[in-house]
Amino acid sequence: MTSSTARYNAKVVEAKWQAEWSANRCFEAEEDPKRPKYYVLEMFPYPSGRIHMGHVRNYTLGDVIARYKRARGFNVLHPMGWDAFGLPAENAARDQKIHPAEWTYANIANMKAELQSMGLSLDWSRELATCHPGYYRHQQKLFVDFYKAGLAYRKESWVNWDPVDHTVLANEQVIDGRGWRSGALVEKRKLTQWFFKITEFSDDLLTALNGLERWPDPVRLMQRNWIGRSEGLRMQFDYVGEKREPLEIYTTRHDTIFGASFMALSAEHPAALAVAENDPKAAEFIAECQRLGTSEEVIEKTEKKGYDTGLRVKHPFVDGVELPVYIANFVLMEYGTGAIFGCPAHDQRDLDFARKYGLPVVPVVCPKGVDAATFEVGTEAFTDNDSGILINSDFLGGMSVPEAKAAIAERMEKRGAGERTINYRLRDWGISRQRYWGCPIPMIHCDKCGIVPEREENLPVQLPDDVEFDQPGNPLDRHPTWKHTDCPECGAKAVRETDTMDTFVDSSWYFARFCSARDDDPVARDAVDYWLAVDQYIGGVEHAILHLLYSRFFMRAMRTCSFVGLDEPFAGLFTQGMVCHETYRDQNGNWLYPEEVVQGDDGQVRLASTGEPATVGRSEAMSKSKKNVVDPGAIIDKYGADIARWFMLSDSPPERDMEWTDAGANGAWRYVQRIWRLVNDHTPNLAAAGSAMPNALDGTALELRRATHKAIKGVGDDIERFRFNRAVARIHEFSNVLGDFKPRGDGDDWALREALETLVTLFGPMMPHLGEELWRVLGHETLLVDRSWPAADETLTVDETVTIGVQVSGKMRGTIEMPRDAEKADAEAAALALDTVQRAIGGNAVRKVIVVPNRIVNIVV
RNA sequence: GCGGGCGUGGCGGAAUUGGUAGACGCAAGGGACUUAAAAUCCCUCGGGCGUAAGCCCGUGCCGGUUCGAGUCCGGCCGCCCGCACCA
Numbered sequence: 001m002t003s004s005t006a007r008y009n010a011k012v013v014e015a016k017w018q019a020e021w022s023a024n025r026c027f028e029a030e031e032d033p034k035r036p037k038y039y040v041l042e043m044f045p046y047p048s049g050r051i052h053m054g055h056v057r058n059y060t061l062g063d064v065i066a067r068y069k070r071a072r073g074f075n076v077l078h079p080m081g082w083d084a085f086g087l088p089a090e091n092a093a094r095d096q097k098i099h100p101a102e103w104t105y106a107n108i109a110n111m112k113a114e115l116q117s118m119g120l121s122l123d124w125s126r127e128l129a130t131c132h133p134g135y136y137r138h139q140q141k142l143f144v145d146f147y148k149a150g151l152a153y154r155k156e157s158w159v160n161w162d163p164v165d166h167t168v169l170a171n172e173q174v175i176d177g178r179g180w181r182s183g184a185l186v187e188k189r190k191l192t193q194w195f196f197k198i199t200e201f202s203d204d205l206l207t208a209l210n211g212l213e214r215w216p217d218p219v220r221l222m223q224r225n226w227i228g229r230s231e232g233l234r235m236q237f238d239y240v241g242e243k244r245e246p247l248e249i250y251t252t253r254h255d256t257i258f259g260a261s262f263m264a265l266s267a268e269h270p271a272a273l274a275v276a277e278n279d280p281k282a283a284e285f286i287a288e289c290q291r292l293g294t295s296e297e298v299i300e301k302t303e304k305k306g307y308d309t310g311l312r313v314k315h316p317f318v319d320g321v322e323l324p325v326y327i328a329n330f331v332l333m334e335y336g337t338g339a340i341f342g343c344p345a346h347d348q349r350d351l352d353f354a355r356k357y358g359l360p361v362v363p364v365v366c367p368k369g370v371d372a373a374t375f376e377v378g379t380e381a382f383t384d385n386d387s388g389i390l391i392n393s394d395f396l397g398g399m400s401v402p403e404a405k406a407a408i409a410e411r412m413e414k415r416g417a418g419e420r421t422i423n424y425r426l427r428d429w430g431i432s433r434q435r436y437w438g439c440p441i442p443m444i445h446c447d448k449c450g451i452v453p454e455r456e457e458n459l460p461v462q463l464p465d466d467v468e469f470d471q472p473g474n475p476l477d478r479h480p481t482w483k484h485t486d487c488p489e490c491g492a493k494a495v496r497e498t499d500t501m502d503t504f505v506d507s508s509w510y511f512a513r514f515c516s517a518r519d520d521d522p523v524a525r526d527a528v529d530y531w532l533a534v535d536q537y538i539g540g541v542e543h544a545i546l547h548l549l550y551s552r553f554f555m556r557a558m559r560t561c562s563f564v565g566l567d568e569p570f571a572g573l574f575t576q577g578m579v580c581h582e583t584y585r586d587q588n589g590n591w592l593y594p595e596e597v598v599q600g601d602d603g604q605v606r607l608a609s610t611g612e613p614a615t616v617g618r619s620e621a622m623s624k625s626k627k628n629v630v631d632p633g634a635i636i637d638k639y640g641a642d643i644a645r646w647f648m649l650s651d652s653p654p655e656r657d658m659e660w661t662d663a664g665a666n667g668a669w670r671y672v673q674r675i676w677r678l679v680n681d682h683t684p685n686l687a688a689a690g691s692a693m694p695n696a697l698d699g700t701a702l703e704l705r706r707a708t709h710k711a712i713k714g715v716g717d718d719i720e721r722f723r724f725n726r727a728v729a730r731i732h733e734f735s736n737v738l739g740d741f742k743p744r745g746d747g748d749d750w751a752l753r754e755a756l757e758t759l760v761t762l763f764g765p766m767m768p769h770l771g772e773e774l775w776r777v778l779g780h781e782t783l784l785v786d787r788s789w790p791a792a793d794e795t796l797t798v799d800e801t802v803t804i805g806v807q808v809s810g811k812m813r814g815t816i817e818m819p820r821d822a823e824k825a826d827a828e829a830a831a832l833a834l835d836t837v838q839r840a841i842g843g844n845a846v847r848k849v850i851v852v853p854n855r856i857v858n859i860v861v
Numbered sequence: 862g863c864g865g866g867c868g869u870g871g872c873g874g875a876a877u878u879g880g881u882a883g884a885c886g887c888a889a890g891g892g893a894c895u896u897a898a899a900a901u902c903c904c905u906c907g908g909g910c911g912u913a914a915g916c917c918c919g920u921g922c923c924g925g926u927u928c929g930a931g932u933c934c935g936g937c938c939g940c941c942c943g944c945a946c947c948a
Contacts, residue, residue, distance in 0.1 A: 007900095128888060218865060222943060230947075251948060264948090266920065304946080330946040340948045348862080349946060396894095425947055544943080650887060651873045659873070663887055673900090729885035736885090781898090805881035810929045824901070838917080850928050856880045860928050 008676035010640025014769040018119055026785050027066075027121045029077040031530045038074035039531050040066040043080045043539030043547070045811035047107035047129075048088065051114045053579040053622055053660055054540065056632045059081040060645045060766075061519045061576055061654055061724070062538045067765035068719050070121065072787040077531050079514040080115065080122045082108050083221055084131035085438045085503045087165060093437075095471040096129035097790055100437045101465070104131055107638065114633055119768050121785070126517040128595035131437070134442040135195070135513065139505065139523035140442040141671040144453040145561040147443070151197045153638040154451065158268065159334075159430060161189040164473045167434045168193060178367060188290055191430040194441055194499060198553045202227055202424040205552055216655075219544045223800040226545050228425025233409050234379075236417040237263065237313035240322050246270060247313055247325065250336030253385070254412075255404035258393035259364035261354055263313055264306060266338040272327045274310045280306055282327060289329045298790055301598045304353040316417065317394060328353065338425055345377040346385075355379075365401060365500035366391045415704065419793055429550065431502040435472040436467055436559045438500030442798070446487035446494040455488045507547055508554040511537075531532045537570040544575065573721060577657040579648075581628040583617035594662075619659045630660055642767035643668045650722040650767055672770060675763075679756055686756070689779045694747040700719050701751040707737040710753045710797035715762045716789065726768075731763050753778070758790055807858040808840040831857040 021027065030836040031037075042062040045055055066078040078773040082104075087099035096103070108129060116120070128135050146152040153369070160169040164184035168191065179186055189722075198205075206227045209220045232252035239247065247263060265272045267289035276283035305327035315321035323341070330349055331340055344354035354361055359415050365388040366372040372391040390396040396404040412418025427778040432441070440461045442454040454461050462716060464482045467475040476498040487494035515531040516524035544563060547572070557568045584592040586607060598608045605614045622629045647668040652658035697705060713732040717729035738755055757778060762785050764771035799820060804827060806814045816830040828849050831837055839858065844861040850858050 048939065218943080223945060228944095228947065249948085253948070302946085307940060328946095332947065335947045342948085347948070373921095416927080423947085439867080541942080653874080656867095656874095661873090661887075664873085667887060670900090677901095726885085729875070732885050803881075807881085807929070810927090815881060839915095848928070850880095852929095855877095856929080858880085858928050 006769070008673055008771065008773075010642060010672070013404075013635075013773045014117070014119060014640050014642070017772040018116060018770045019784070020772070021119075021121070021785065024783065025077075025124050025125075026783070027078060027644045028125050029123050030073065031527060032075050033530065033683050034075070035075040037067075037077065038069040038172065038536075039077045039532060039534045040069065040516070041079070041534045041538070043543060044083050044507070044510060045111065046083045046086060046088075047104055047111055049107040049110060051111055053632055055115075055632055056159070056644055057576055057579050057648050057654075058116065058538060058540070059115065059118060059120055060648045061574070061722075062536075063118075063122075063768075064120050064649065064765045065536055065538075065718065066723060067423045067768060067785065068732075068789070070421070070785070071761070071765070071787065073788065076121075077484045077514070078120075079126040079517070080124065081126075081128040081510055081514065082111075082130065083507050083510075084108065085127040085136075085500075085506055087435065087437070087766060089131075089437045090469055093235075101131065101464065101642075102225070103127075115411070118645070119638050121768070126514050128510065128513060129505075129515050130439075130510065132365065132554065133460045133462050135510075136439040136506070139439050139509070140454070140459045141456060141522055141532075142509065142558065142563070143440055144456065144459075145563075146196065146557050147453055149557070149560050151200060151557045151560065152194060153197065153331045154192060154194050156190060156192045156428070157195075158188050159191050160186045161191075161194060163187055166474075168430060168432055178710065182746060189849075191432075193430050194497075195428040195430050195503075196441075196505075196553065196557070198425060198429045198550075199426055201553060201556045202229070202420075202426050204556065205549065208552075208567060209365075212568065212571075212573070213525070213568075216573065216575055219541070219548070219575060222544050223353050223549055226426065226549065230425075232421055232423055232479060233405075233412065234421045235316065235341075235412050236418045237316065237323070237341070240312040240314055242311065242449070244271075247339060248337045248340040249341055250421065253343060253405075254408040254418075255342070255385075255390065255399075255401050256346045256364050257315075257317060257397065257408055258396065259316065259343040259345045260323060260341045260364045261344055262342040262350075262357075263323050264342055264823070265309075265324040265325065266331040268333035269327070269331075269338040271311075271325075271339070275311070275327070279309070284349060284804040285327055289327075291601060302329065304349055304356060306353060306357060308357075316412065316415075321726070324359075326353075326357075334427060335425065344380050344381065344695075347384055348381045351377065351379075351381040353847070362392055364391060364396075365389070366609075373475045396697040411784075416775050429502075429553070431505055434498075434503050435462065435500050436469070436475040439506060440502060441497045441499050441501060443497040444485060444487060445497065445678070446490065446492060448492055448547065449487055449489040449494075450486060452489050452494075458488070471509045476500070483567065496542055506549050508550045509558065510554075511551070512558065512564060512822050522556075523563050525563070525565075532564060532566060532567055533571040536572045536574065537859075538574045538576060540578070548573070570575040574654070575651070576654050578621040580619040580620050580657050580659045581630060581661075582627045582659075584620050585615050585617060587612060587614070589657065591625070593623060594630060609661065621657070621717050622660070635665060639669050640664060640672075640769070641653050642770045643672055646671065646728070646763075646767050649664070650728045651725055653725050654722055672767065674758070675770065677734060679777055682738070682752060682756055683777060683779075685743050685749055686753040686778070689753065694750055694820065697751060699745045699746040700741070700743075701745060701747040704737070704748070704751040705793075706796050706799070707734055708751070708758050709764060709792045710734075712758060712790050713792035713794075713797045715857070716792070727762075728766070728774075730837055731759070734762070735759060745851060747774060760784065761787055761790060804831075804854065804855045806834060806837055808837055809860055810858060811840070813837050813840045818854075821853060824853065827853070827857050828859075829850050831859060842850070 041064050061093045066076050070076045084104050089104050092098060092103045093100045143152055161182055162169050162179035162182055164182040169179055206229055209223055230252050232250055233254045234248055234250050236246035236248050248693045267286045276286050307327040309325050311325040312322040313325060315323060340616055342350035344351040344361040346365055361377055363375050363377050366375045368387045388401055390404045396407060409420050442461045444454055446452055464479055483496040483498050488843050511534050512523050512528055516527035528629045532679045551569050556567050558568060584597045586592055592614060596608055597605050597614050600603050605616050607614055615633055620626060647664050711730055714730040715727045743749060743752055760771050760774045771784045801817055802820050803815050804818055805812055806816055814834045818827055828851055841861055849859050849861045
């Protein structure tokens with residue numbers, strides 16, 4: 001096909017349609033109870049300054065869904081905002097002497113322009129930034145209400161202290177013993193902190209996961225493990241000869257009580273601290289334990305160590321047996337009661353410990369099929385509690401593990417010295433941060449009244465503008481006047497809380513704020529009732545636990561305080577893969593940017609500047625440190641947004657990591673030009689728009705219509721199932737058919753118009769600018785975004801003839817063409833008539849013939 | 862250590878969920894057009910044998926179920942991710 005049509009100019013065309021959509025307010029959503037709603041949300045970005053390819057992928061995926069659902073007749077809400085509080089702004093303030101707000105808002109302006117150049121169908125009228133008083137004011141109101149409802153509280157606790165960032169970190173923010181942002185080794189400190197009572201909902205957060213059917217299973221599993229429910233027993237042990245409160249432990253293996261040979265206390269356990277008061281050696285051991293880090297390497301290498309306190313407790317079921325009480329470095333204060341009983345034969349840690357200190361190792365559960373009389377535990381504990389029979393255990397003898405657990409629990413409960421307990425790994429969410437650039441916690445410390453919430457009419461408690469960042473620590477605390485105020489209760493001089501909230505708080509309810517982004521209350525009830533839950537949430541797996549769990553907690557807390565009427569914020573969740581790129585290094589091992597290298601004809605990669613050879617490394621997630629980043633702005637500038645979007649959707653399934661390549665982007669560009677020529681070249685052959693379908697199309701027209709309607713069905717199904725790469729492939733196939741199409745017979749012009757309009761509509765959600773432009777080329781005055789998704793004619797999506805594979809004894813020997821749903825006997829006869837089949841049978845007797853209609857014929861000899 | 866996922870051409874990946882393995886794209890090679898290049902168009906493209914028709918092999922490895930296995934089951938190997946002294 002030759003063409004005189006000028007090349008498609010993405011730059012001019014894209015700006016034009018973006019302006020058009022904006023002028024027509026195409027994407028501004030309004031509640032309309034008469035229409036079904038669809039809330040599409042991508043995780044909002046941190047305004048770092050520039051968008052990266054991960055954003056492009058994220059927002060492209062969301063935009064395809066939003067535009068598709070819109071075409072399907074849904075009232076779509078698709079908003080965007082900024083997760084705008086956080087440490088980088090303070091670092092910038094310190095390094096560049098610029099106020100965090102100024103830095104943040106400049107970044108927002110820049111990134112907004114970049115996002116707008118992508119042609120996303122976003123409702124910008126609902127834009128919000130979490131650092132704006134108009135947002136955090138409402139967050140403070142939520143905090144006060146949570147406080148009044150008992151869901152926010154203050155307590156002294158051991159915290160993870162980041163010595164570089166000078167702030168407290170939640171457990172979730174400590175990765176391998178290091179701060180998630182600074183990477184510094186985390187220390188333990190005791191501080192008074194604000195907490196959200198997420199454990200109030202432990203059980204509900206766990207069980208409700210079962211109802212989240214449109215969440216990926218791995219994410220649900222991660223949350224399940226994070227919440228970490230276990231069923232066990234709290235048991236009390238009486239001390240020997242001491243007038244102390246009994247020692248309470250938590251265990252899930254009470255069936256092994258007859259194998260107990262010691263007790264172990266956490267170094268932070270009150271009983272351990274009590275011993276240390278009169279025992280310098282104990283105090284020294286405790287201090288040693290607290291110096292220990294919590295990183296993986298440390299835990300791995302650290303020997304199980306203990307200190308014998310000299311205390312003894314009585315075995316609850318064996319008179320005269322006394323168990324030594326140790327302080328041990330492997331017992332956690334935060335889990336259970338901070339004390340355990342050790343059964344070395346059936347717990348690896350206990351076994352290591354017992355071997356070190358020469359404590360008895362008595363097996364009490366015998367594996368099935370092993371002789372109980374000779375069963376011994378060597379260096380490996382027997383921990384399988386599904387199989388196994390109790391031995392050496394008095395009244396438990398011969399029981400299974402569950403039976404033994406029940407028996408022990410019953411006796412301990414009857415005695416009043418035990419209680420069946422459900423325990424969770426999940427701990428309350430510590431939200432205090434000693435930072436400036438965060439939402440101030442709206443509480444006031446009064447000498448007379450204690451801790452008092454700021455009055456609602458005084459909200460927001462606004463951040464002061466005049467702050468310095470030249471020394472570590474919290475600028476709010478150092479500020480000369482800010483924290484001094486009057487007590488809302490008694491009016492006396494009082495002091496503000498100077499901690500600000502963890503930025504995860506900001507992102508735990510923004511999706512609700514979007515429903516009524518300009519309302520005077522945190523949320524307008526009718527708006528959230530209409531729009532929530534988010535129908536489709538899209539973002540990276542890195543938020544699989546924290547952000548999503550906190551948001552789920554927030555919905556429950558907001559429900560408790562009557563802000564919303566539902567528990568689960570996100571009905572559907574999709575976690576996308578990362579965008580990767582090859583990595584390059586020079587001969588000294590320094591990372592190189594992609595644009596610093598060139599590939600020669602010999603395949604060798606060299607430095608563009610000096611010609612010095614470079615090495616190509618594996619494809620990895622784009623990161624500044626490895627310099628394998630490609631700037632979306634440059635791509636959009638060179639090729640246009642549609643090409644970036646199209647390539648993002650092609651080839652790789654969205655949940656998997658994808659590799660960005662120049663060749664791939666080029667391929668997308670060529671495809672866009674091809675479509676452009678295709679539509680322009682065919683346009684003169686079209687029937688007039690709006691003309692009625694001629695009767696009884698056949699021949700080439702019918703074939704084209706079949707391709708058209710198969711494409712409609714296939715692409716729609718694929719988009720619904722998030723199989724965008726498959727949808728792209730189908731559009732390619734369809735446009736290949738159109739490229740080969742030569743109008744000849746009656747009605748071809750009509751079928752061609754249908755096909756071209758369909759093509760444009762199908763890729764419209766993916767390449768919206770090209771779509772609008774070609775829609776205009778096809779003679780329409782309307783906007784493509786206002787066009788409904790076409791309906792597939794089911795009678796055209798199935799072929800009249802099918803190609804059926806023919807096997808002889810399971811080996812492919814040929815194919816036959818048959819009418820759809822042909823009789824089995826006909827298919828069998830046609831199969832047997834094939835030369836290749838006869839040769840393969842080779843005179844052997846046919847034992848049976850399996851015919852699966854429209855699929856396969858298998859002749860078994 | 863515990864939990865989860867993945868393994869298909871040179872590459873990204875398809876495969877109607879047990880029924881013609883390799884759709885679609887990228888890369889590569891050959892050809893046409895051109896003074897030339899770009900662009901475009903046509904052809905080839907899992908491996909082996911064969912002039913050919915065709916035959917054999919092939920979805921990480923070994924085994925099993927089945928008329929039939931990339932898909933299901935068992936056991937290995939390799940890579941990736943999450944959690945981690947949780948009693």
